[in-house]
Amino acid sequence: MFAPFYAAIADISATIRRHRDRLGRPVIGVLPAYFPPELIHAAGGYPVQLWGAGVAIDHAEAYLQPYCCSVARSVLELEMRGRAALIQAYVFTSLCDTLINLRELYRRLFDKPILGLSIPVTQTEQGRHTFLAGAAETIMKGLEAVTGRSVSPENLRASAGQFGRVRSLQRELYRLRRERPGGIKNADFHVVIKAGFFLPVDEYGRLLENLLTGLVSIDPPTGRRPRLVLSGMVFEPLDAQRLFDEIGADVVDDDFASGWRTVSKASLPVDDPVEGIAEYVFGGAPCCCIHHPGKDRHDYLVKKVRDAGADGLVFWYVKFCEPDAFDRPQLLARLKQEGIPATMVEIDLSMKSVESLRTRIQAFCEMIGGLEI
């Protein structure tokens, strides 16, 4: 059931090349979130999402210091090594200082169109709307210049429908994982989500539909194993996600920016594109990178753990993501206050061995109980 998703990420360049040639669309890289991919698609592009890579950092060292996050360092490394040659243009959002600096580095270092969507930090909807009105126009013109095609209302509606449908299928997969703990292996689950970063929306949607049909009859393992929620920016490295399956713990939900925070976004509203972009960026689950006075991450995370029937939460910290680190002390304090056990593991996307994480996760699962040893 999961083989097509594993195949899609086994050789990512080959996957992208094959579909680019089939579709005849220019490949546009999204670095890394929360730019609506439907805008790229409606402009005739082929959006791919870059959430970092497990490469050794060598060339990027010259421009990004070791205490920059490994998401930024690894994507820069890919471009500097010539391993991102298929990507014709990049779109950046302004999620954090690192990404803003990275965008300017790309402009200086590479001869590719670099577009930027700055996400406003304002207290009011009106403020967001005013700011995004100008930003949206610039970004649409930039996309049209890259693809050579204009964005018609019909194309935008069709693309919004396709991407909205895919996210609703992904939410169905999340529901199954929550309701049948252990029925879907943690590594398989994340491979499915990751394949969506690189497959075209039509192909990915078809694969998801087939998968969900096959999963209807899955039975969860018998017995009660430790149930966990994971929280962080990215779920990589996948080898580390496999540890939960090997240890015998069930991940029942997550709060990853590359996972639920993106999957939870509703269909892009298209009647008013500016309003649509605002709703997309500020909608869905709260994020440490998006200032939204109306959304409280503390209440949200507590509810997520309770709704999933989880026994504890693991913060999956990609070194050295500042927004994630800034939120964590208060979140930990709140979880403790609520009697929810929580721990943190530190990861680097280029880490060669994940064995050190095994001990920590295992110890945490033993502490919260239910681990068969």
Ligand code: SF4
């Ligand atoms: S992981 Fe954190 S620091 Fe790195 S690009 Fe994402 S938000 Fe910025």
